[in-house]
Amino acid sequence: MTQNPPTHHSKALLQTFQSVRQQSLDLVAPLETEDFVVQPITDVSPPKWHLGHVSWFFENFVLIEYLKDYQPFDLQLNYFFNSYYESQGPRILRSNRGNITRPGVAKIFAYRQHVDQHMATLLNQYELLPTDLHHLITVGLQHEQQHQELLVTDIKYILGTNPTYPVFQASTKAKNAENSRPVNWLSIPEGLYEIGYTGKDFCWDNELGVHQVFLADYKIQDRLVSNREYLEFMEAGGYEQHEHWLMEGFEWVKSLESKSPQYWHQQDGQWFQFTMHGLQAIDLDAPVTHVSYYEADAYAQWKGLRLPTEFEWETACKQYQAIIPEKGNFLESAQLHPAAASDPADFQFWGHAWEWTASAYLPYPAYPRFKGALGEYNGKFMINQMVLRGGSCATPQSHIRNTYRNFFHADKRWQFTGIRLAH
Numbered sequence: 278m279t280q281n282p283p284t285h286h287s288k289a290l291l292q293t294f295q296s297v298r299q300q301s302l303d304l305v306a307p308l309e310t311e312d313f314v315v316q317p318i319t320d321v322s323p324p325k326w327h328l329g330h331v332s333w334f335f336e337n338f339v340l341i342e343y344l345k346d347y348q349p350f351d352l353q354l355n356y357f358f359n360s361y362y363e364s365q366g367p368r369i370l371r372s373n374r375g376n377i378t379r380p381g382v383a384k385i386f387a388y389r390q391h392v393d394q395h396m397a398t399l400l401n402q403y404e405l406l407p408t409d410l411h412h413l414i415t416v417g418l419q420h421e422q423q424h425q426e427l428l429v430t431d432i433k434y435i436l437g438t439n440p441t442y443p444v445f446q447a448s449t450k451a452k453n454a455e456n457s458r459p460v461n462w463l464s465i466p467e468g469l470y471e472i473g474y475t476g477k478d479f480c481w482d483n484e485l486g487v488h489q490v491f492l493a494d495y496k497i498q499d500r501l502v503s504n505r506e507y508l509e510f511m512e513a514g515g516y517e518q519h520e521h522w523l524m525e526g527f528e529w530v531k532s533l534e535s536k537s538p539q540y541w542h543q544q545d546g547q548w549f550q551f552t553m554h555g556l557q558a559i560d561l562d563a564p565v566t567h568v569s570y571y572e573a574d575a576y577a578q579w580k581g582l583r584l585p586t587e588f589e590w591e592t593a594c595k596q597y598q599a600i601i602p603e604k605g606n607f608l609e610s611a612q613l614h615p616a617a618a619s620d621p622a623d624f625q626f627w628g629h630a631w632e633w634t635a636s637a638y639l640p641y642p643a644y645p646r647f648k649g650a651l652g653e654y655n656g657k658f659m660i661n662q663m664v665l666r667g668g669s670c671a672t673p674q675s676h677i678r679n680t681y682r683n684f685f686h687a688d689k690r691w692q693f694t695g696i697r698l699a700h
Contacts, residue, residue, distance in 0.1 A: 285411040287403040294400070297418045298393055300608075300673070301328065304428050307445055313382045316375020317438045320691055321431045326358070326374045329385045331421040332392045333358035337365065338651075339413055340392065344399045350391045354380065415479050416651060422676040426692075429553070429613060429671035434691050437540055437551045444555040446613070457503050457562035457617040462496040463597050463624070470592045473641055474680040483655040484680045486641030490588045495699055497585050497593045500618040500625045501564035501632070502576065502696040508548070508561065510576050511537060521578040526571030529688050539567035539690045553613040562617035564695045566630040570663045570687035573633040573696045585699035587636035587664040587682065594626045594667070594679045601627050607674040615670055615693065628672065630695030631665040631683055638662040638684035662686055669693035 305313070305324050313325040322330075333354060340347045357377060359368035369377065380388075396414075400406070406414075436443045473487035474480040516536035519527050535541065540551040541559070548559045568576075577583050585593070606616050606628035615629040638659050640646075646656045662684040668677035671693055685692065 285406040285408065287400045287406045290406065290411060290414060291397060291400040294396060294414065294418060295393070297421050298389070301331065301421060301425055301428065302389075304425055305432075308432065310382055312432070312435060313385075314375065314378060315435045316372075317434060318691075319372040320689065321434045322371075322427070323375050324428055324432060324435075325382050325385045327424045327428050327431070328389060329354065329380070330358045330360055331417075331424050332385075332389045334420055335396055335414075335417050336392050339410075339417060340395050340399065343410060344395055347395060350388050351380075351384075354388065412479075413651075419479060419481075419676060422673045425608065425673055426669070426671045426676075429608070430692050433540075433551075433553055433613075436553075442551055442556040445553040446611070448554040457500070457505070458619055458621060461499045463499050463593055464496050465492065465494070465589070465593055465596065467494045468492065470588065472588050472591055472680075474678065476678075480678065480680065481655060481682070482645055482647045483640070483659075483682050484678070486644040488642045492589060492592060495585070495589055497589060497699040498697050499597075500623075500697075501615070501629060502698065503562055503617070504550075504559050504565045505561035507538070507565040507568070507576060507696075508559075510579050513579070515575060515579050518579075521575040523571060523574060526569075526575060526687070529569070529571055538565060538572070560617065564615040564618075564625065564630050566615050566669075566693045566695045567690045568633075568694055568696065569690040570633050570685075572690070573694075574635075576696060577698055580698060582698040582700045584633055584635040585697060587634040587666055589699055590626075590632065590634055590666045590697070591679055598624045598626045599679060601674065601677065605674060606670050607668065607672055607677070608670070609674050610670065612670055615695065625697075626667050626679075627677065628668050628670055628674075630667075630693045631669050631672075632667045632695055632697045634664045634666060636664045638664050638682070658684065665694060 305328065308324060314323050316323050336349060337355065341349065355365070356367060357369055357380070359365050360371075361368070432445060436445055469489045469491055471487060472490050474484040475487055515521060516530055516533075522530060530536070535543075537543075537548070542549045542551065542556070549556050550559050573584060602623070606612055610628075618625050640656065640659055644656070663686075665683040665685065666681070668681070669692065685694070
């Protein structure tokens with residue numbers, strides 16, 4: 278890598294590095310050793326794999342490249358913890374991550390400690406960091422924050438498949454006694470709007486290629502769709518009425534054991550939901566979550582409305598709630614569950630649940646794909662996926678922006694995914 282003039286203070290970055298790395302450890306602290314190795318489905322990786330993979334990223338892309346005489350912890354780990362980087366050599370199949378008992382959990386923690394110690398050594402060699410090294414470490418930290426969200430959702434899936442419905446953590450907040458406020462509509466006039474990231478801090482390459490889009494007049498809901506509203510769709514036979522569904526979606530629906538959002542369970546005529554706090558009665562006023570794009574689109578069709586495009590979402594967010602609330606429902610709130618919208622000033626654009634949009638995940642004009650191995654990070658996934666916006670209750674607050682583009686296949690719902698409507 279080219280050594281650019283140094284401009285970034287290494288001590289501040291080291292503090293951030295240590296804080297992010299500690300947050301990952303804090304997240305897994307409630308787990309039993311056996312919880313670290315389970316992989317119920319391909320989408321879910323064992324928690325120990327997440328901890329090893331993010332450490333591999335720093336070792337493979339930073340320490341080996343920049344720290345003189347660095348000795349890798351164990352080169353055999355490359356095969357286990359390379360996720361999808363073709364340029365970095367062979368790797369284990371994603372579906373087989375849970376089949377590997379060795380390296381054990383204790384070794385993974387030792388690996389993290391080894392990497393952290395040597396990252397501190399590297400950063401302490403500088404007062405000011407070269408721009409390219411600062412960028413690479415920042416990418417690694419943002420990458421680890423993505424895996425913190427995956428840790429939450431993967432742990433939830435692992436525990437949610439257990440018939441005893443284990444409690445991951447005690448609830449930190451009592452159920453809001455107020456009902457969710459009535460839904461209102463935010464109006465956006467016809468015009469040209471700028472899309473994409475224009476700031477000077479970090480963003481992913483898929484947020485770049487700033488451009489203008491023309492939007493016709495539209496209105497967008499000022500909160501997320503609630504469990505109560507979605508239950509009306511269910512009770513009206515929405516899962517059985519093919520006319521609301523995309524053909525592919527209706528074929529997917531036929532495969533469901535329960536015609537309901539993921540983690541919903543009906544007992545004695547009452548709906549319950551598995552949460553990180555155990556099995557609880559459905560909070561009807563909280564946003565519906567763990568729904569697929571198929572379900573979100575079918576619900577919109579049933580209502581005679583539609584999902585917003587990602588450009589409509591971004592424009593509305595910038596106009597009505599551009600600043601991230603200091604106390605939003607993000608990972609740091611420790612709720613790990615969406616909450617009802619009772620505050621008229623909270624339009625729920627931030628946190629709670631990732632919002633499905635009607636936009637396919639594609640590059641922006643003049644998309645500046647990362648160079649080298651990091652070019653594999655986003656660009657090669659720009660096919661057959663839909664864009665989600667806004668972050669969730671499992672997203673670290675410092676990780677999200679109003680230009681952030683998440684993306685999943687249309688059938689995925691193990692993440693905290695929700696619905697906002699437009700017309």
